[in-house]
Amino acid sequence: MKQNYKILVIICLCVVCISGCKDVKEIQHLSYATAIGVDYKDGKYHSYIQLVSFEGIARTEGQTSEGSVWVSEAVADTFEDSFFVVYKTAQERIIWAHVTTILLSETAIEKGFDNIFDSLTRYYEFRLTPWVFGTNESVEKVLSTPGFFGQTTLDTILHAPKRIYEQSSVIRPIKLQRLAREIFEPAETTHVASVAIDHTMWEKDQVTDPKILLNGAYFIKNDEFKGFYETEQLNGLRWLTPETVRADVAVQGDNEDVEYHVVFEYPSANVEVLFIENTPKFNIQLDVTGYFVNRNVNETMKLQEIEKKTKETITDEIKNLYLLGVDEGVDFCNLEHELFRKNFPAWQRLKKNGDPILTETSLHDISIHLTIEHTGVKKNPSVDIKDIR
Numbered sequence: 001m002k003q004n005y006k007i008l009v010i011i012c013l014c015v016v017c018i019s020g021c022k023d024v025k026e027i028q029h030l031s032y033a034t035a036i037g038v039d040y041k042d043g044k045y046h047s048y049i050q051l052v053s054f055e056g057i058a059r060t061e062g063q064t065s066e067g068s069v070w071v072s073e074a075v076a077d078t079f080e081d082s083f084f085v086v087y088k089t090a091q092e093r094i095i096w097a098h099v100t101t102i103l104l105s106e107t108a109i110e111k112g113f114d115n116i117f118d119s120l121t122r123y124y125e126f127r128l129t130p131w132v133f134g135t136n137e138s139v140e141k142v143l144s145t146p147g148f149f150g151q152t153t154l155d156t157i158l159h160a161p162k163r164i165y166e167q168s169s170v171i172r173p174i175k176l177q178r179l180a181r182e183i184f185e186p187a188e189t190t191h192v193a194s195v196a197i198d199h200t201m202w203e204k205d206q207v208t209d210p211k212i213l214l215n216g217a218y219f220i221k222n223d224e225f226k227g228f229y230e231t232e233q234l235n236g237l238r239w240l241t242p243e244t245v246r247a248d249v250a251v252q253g254d255n256e257d258v259e260y261h262v263v264f265e266y267p268s269a270n271v272e273v274l275f276i277e278n279t280p281k282f283n284i285q286l287d288v289t290g291y292f293v294n295r296n297v298n299e300t301m302k303l304q305e306i307e308k309k310t311k312e313t314i315t316d317e318i319k320n321l322y323l324l325g326v327d328e329g330v331d332f333c334n335l336e337h338e339l340f341r342k343n344f345p346a347w348q349r350l351k352k353n354g355d356p357i358l359t360e361t362s363l364h365d366i367s368i369h370l371t372i373e374h375t376g377v378k379k380n381p382s383v384d385i386k387d388i389r
Contacts, residue, residue, distance in 0.1 A: 030092055030093055030094075030095050031051050031090060031091070031092045031093065031094045031095065032051065032052070032094075032095045032098045033049050033050065033051060033094050033095065033096050033098065033099050034050050034051065034052050034098060034099060034100060034101070034153075034154060034159070035048075035049075035050035035099060035100065035101040035102070035103060035130075035143055035153070035158065035159070036048070036049060036050070036099055036101070036102050036103070036120075036130075037049075037050070037071075037102075037103040037104075037105075037139035037140070037142075037143050038079060038102070038103070038104050038105065038108045038116055038139070039105040039107065039108055039139050040105065040107045040108045040110075040111045041107060043077075044075050044076065044077060045075070045076055045077070045078060045079045045081075045082050045108075046073060046074070046075050046082070046139070047073070047074050047076070047079060047082035047083060047085075047086065048071055048072060048073055048074075048103075048139050048140055048143055049071070049072045049074075049086055049094070050069060050070070050071050050101075050143045050144075050153065051069070051070040051071075051072075052068075052069055052070075052152045052153070052154055053068040053069075053070075053152075068152075069143075069144055069146065069152055069153055071140050071143045071144050072086050072089070073140060074086045078115070078119075079115055079116050079119050080119040095125065096123065096125040096126050097125045097126075097127060099126065099127070099130050100129075100130050100131065100154075100159050101130050101131050101132075101133065101158045101159050102120075102130050102131070102132045102133070102176060103133050103134075103135060103139055103142060103143060103158065103195075104116070104132065104133070104134050104135075104192070105134070105135060105136070105139050106134060106135070106136040106218065106228065109134050109192070109218050109220065109225055110225040112223055112225075113179075113180075113183055113220070113223055114223055117176075117180050120176070128175070128176050128177035128180070129175055129176065129177065130175065130176050131158070131159070131161055131173055131174070131175055131176075132174055132175065132176050132179050132192055133158060133173075133192060133193055133194065133195050134192045134193070134194045134195075134217075134218040134228075135194060135195050135196060136194070136196070136228065137196050137197055141197060142158070142195060142196075142197060142212065143158075145197055145210055145211065145212050147211075148211075156211075156212050157195060157212050157214060158195065158212060161173035161193070165243075165245065166245045166246065167245075167246060168246060168247075168248070169238050169241070169243070169244040169245045169246050169247050170214060170231055170234075170238065171191070171193040171194075171214055171216070171217050171231065171234065171237070172191075172193070172241050172243050172244070173193055174190070174191075174192060174193070179192065183220055183222065183223050184222065184223065185222075185337070186222070186337075186340055187336045187337045187339070187340035187347065188221070188222075188334060188337040188340075189219055189220070189221040189226065189330065189331045189332070189334055189336075189337070190219070190220055190221070191217040191218060191219045191220070191237075192217060192218045192220070193214055193216075193217050194214070194215055194216045194217055194218055194228060195212050195213065195214060195215065196212075196213050196215045197210050197211070197212060197213065198210065198211050198212070198213035201213075214231065215230060215231060216228055216229050216230040216231050216233070216234065217229060217231075217234060217237075219330050219332070221330075221331070226328075226329070226330045227328065227330060229324075229330075233321075233324060234321065234332070235317040235320075235321070236317035236318040236319070236320060236321030236322070236332070236333075237321060237332060238267075239267050239269060239286055239288075239314060239317065239318055240269045240284070240318070240333055240334070242268075242269075244266070244267055245265060245266060246263060246264070246265050247263070247264050247267065248261055248262065248263045248264075248293070249261070249262050249263075249264065249290075249310055249313050249314060250313070251306055251309050251310050251313065252309065252313075260292055260294070260306060261292070261293045261294050262290045262291070262292055262293070262306070262310055262372065263290050263291060263292075263293050264288040264289065264290035265289065265290065266289075267286060267287065267288045268286070268287045268288075269284060269285070269286050269287075270284075270285045270286075271283070271284055271285075271333075271335060271338045272284075272285065273338055273339050273342045273343055274364070275346070276364070279362075280339055280343075280346065280350070280357060280362060281361075281362060281363075281364035282333075282335045282338065282339075282362055282363055282364055283364050283365045283366075283367065284318060284333070284363070284365070284366045284367070285367050285368075285369075286314070286318075286366070286367070286368045286369070287368075287369045288314070288368065288369070288370050288371070289370075289371045289372075289373060290370075290371070290372055290373070291372060291373050292372070303372065306372065307370050307372065310370060310372075311368045311370055314368055314370075315366050315368065318333070318366055319363065319366065321333065322335075322363050323360065325358070326358055326359065326360055326362075331358060333363075335357075335358060335362065335363070336357050336358060339357065
């Protein structure tokens, strides 16, 4: 009886396992979406779905074929309906859990983020961790631009922005969950990195090879589009961004030629809010530590002079960014948000009365504590003050 009981249990387990696996499909019979693009034209949403072939992801020794990328385009009255248009030609079930990038056109950003975010968060397969970028070029072409060495777009800035950001921190990449939080946070101005296609920088076998380029950022406040600004206009932003890893400064000599380059890592900024004659004023305190990376001319500038000129350069970058924001009505430095968090009654009073919060004189002071640790000639040697002061 005991032996018969064991056999019966085994048979039951086998039946359960077989019935439980009848709907499981092999991975080669599923389509894995890796990016979603959104455009808004002529009152309709254009959605783009990026699929990447497996040979472009898993490479074996001796493999020379390049991975393939498919990009669909569907048009519908709403963002959600456009997905059902894609399903008509999908061939296999699309899995959305592996989407790592959302690319928005400039017109889609202007239209508003609310509808897009609502659709992405209601379906259980979508995650809140994809990177979000904007572009004023063709969404389809950007999603189709490959990386180097036959790699797919999964090995580009679109899908792995932190790698290049850690080497040169220009525009902070942002994930969907953080963007959603900052867009709807009172008094906060957030930004989305913008990408374009560069057709001149790289060549492959003496033939132009286009690559994705970070060319600026789109700024949004409370789901209101505030505009696009190029990278060169946003140099001061890196000093106020907590995620900044590595930033360089070119130090000019007396003849206005660049004499030194200094690299700073992990700058730390703090904003102090004070009131002078019932008017909000802001002090920015910046702490930076860096090292020399090269010297361009054979003149020796003393360390004190280098530190002075470097502070002046960083100060000018922050001031120029702030004044640009005052002229354009964009709070690049997020000083209003600092007032909102640190003195809410004052912020509420100013908003109720319609008084301006940021004027040309609201930025009261910028103080920089700067340390140059070593010359970069050897690994971490200290600067010899006696030799260069």
